[in-house]
Amino acid sequence: MTPGRTLDDRAVKLFIALAAFFCVNAVLAEFIGVKIFALEDTLGMAPLEWNLFGQSGSLNFTVGTLLWPFVFIMTDTVNEFYGKRGVRFISWLAVALIVFGFVFAFLAIATAPAGWWVTAAKDQGVPDYQAAFAAIFGQGMWSIVGSIIAFLIGQLIDVSVFHRIRNATGERWVWLRATGSTAISQLVDSFVVIYIAFVLGPQKWPTSLFLAVSSVNYVYKMLAAIALIPLLYLMRHGIRRYLGDARERELRAEASAD
Template sequence: MSPPAARLLDDRAVRLFIALAAFFCVNATLAEFIGVKIFALEDTLGLDPFEWNLFGQTGSLNFTAGTLLWPLVFIMTDTINEFFGRRGVRFISWLAAGLIVYGFLFAFAAIELAPAPWWRGAAQAQGVPDYQAAFAVVFGQGLWTIAGSLVAFLVGQMIDVVVFHRIRRATGERWVWLRATGSTAVSQLVDSFVVIWIAFVLGPQKWPTSLFLAVSTLNYAWKMLAAIALIPLLYLMRRWITGYLGADRARQLREHAAL
């Protein structure tokens, strides 16, 4: 007879939750670390600058690299919400936040390690004169940025789960796209503005209101466009999960998640 732990892992729903939670946490943590890079959309696409004008701010469209991954986090959030409900989303949200903090603690610890003298200049041929300084700048994000990201992430996730289930109660099993997109629209409106406000307005950079509103609005618009574009992926995920679990088991999970 198989031990209890082995029988538990034989449950496809358990294995599915572990896989979704792992993918969610990896994407959320990675988004925090690569978010330090700001990229120009037009230059990336090989286009001339759009010269947009928003709240008095003009120039090219600039985003954090983390915005590339957040749409996938939204898909994972909505999928877990669909099949594992509030408890599932809250569990993975707190788990991801803990892993992000854990990652930054060890990043700061690595920065404090005395670099080998030869390593400092190991990347000079690639245009990096001081590898230690580059490492510290990339991985040693300011505490205001980290705090803003974590607060915005957790607040956004908690709002997402509430809005998702309110729409679900109103529509039943219909209109999956509406509860997914609607919850993302509300949660990311808060997330996009809170993170910039804490990191760059309250923080040492003291951004002016016009820059804060412009950058926050652009990031929110990008996230929403990506969320809408990924609606077909949400339906594909739902279909694949139903096929993996079986129609009866998938229906049981959705019914329990809706309670």
């Protein structure tokens, strides 16, 4: 294939699209994750009080968790067709973009606001736009560091477990390698991010609260990942139609041998 025709290759176009969607979801999840939402209120349900490790609470999650299941799907799809190198590439790219985004968010906070802009939204209940902007985009450094480290560790574990299951089962049971790899990687991710952000960080959560909140977050992520298994098969079917049977089999064979 000549260099000028590289982008005519459907496999290359597909990888670019998957990588772009993966990175957008990962970066967006980090930035909107500052908001905590009540799942029961959102669904119009009565509060479900959980009780774990001597702690109790309702189902409150960062809104970033709404996007992470799609990140899992993208990870498994890239794993399936582009192998370990593909997942590692998009994972490091996502981390670089997240860091880049937060650096410029902090630079934006540091710029001097226009006087008229500070009170521009007071009629909407925001008396100080600068303070609101800083509170939303200036997330705690411990949370940022924790989420980035947890994300990267989770991704590297996911790709390894995915291919171990694939080597053991062959091309059968796509759902098993997708769900199995997510189950293990998110077990690590869910506990690492909260440990760094809230145990090592200034809030110094007790062990019981750390274990309870981490466990609830993990269960939520796993239920969401399982619910999206049909989407994984739908994407695989769409990719097969887009690439053609022969090219699709070739990519999966290369990914499996990676």
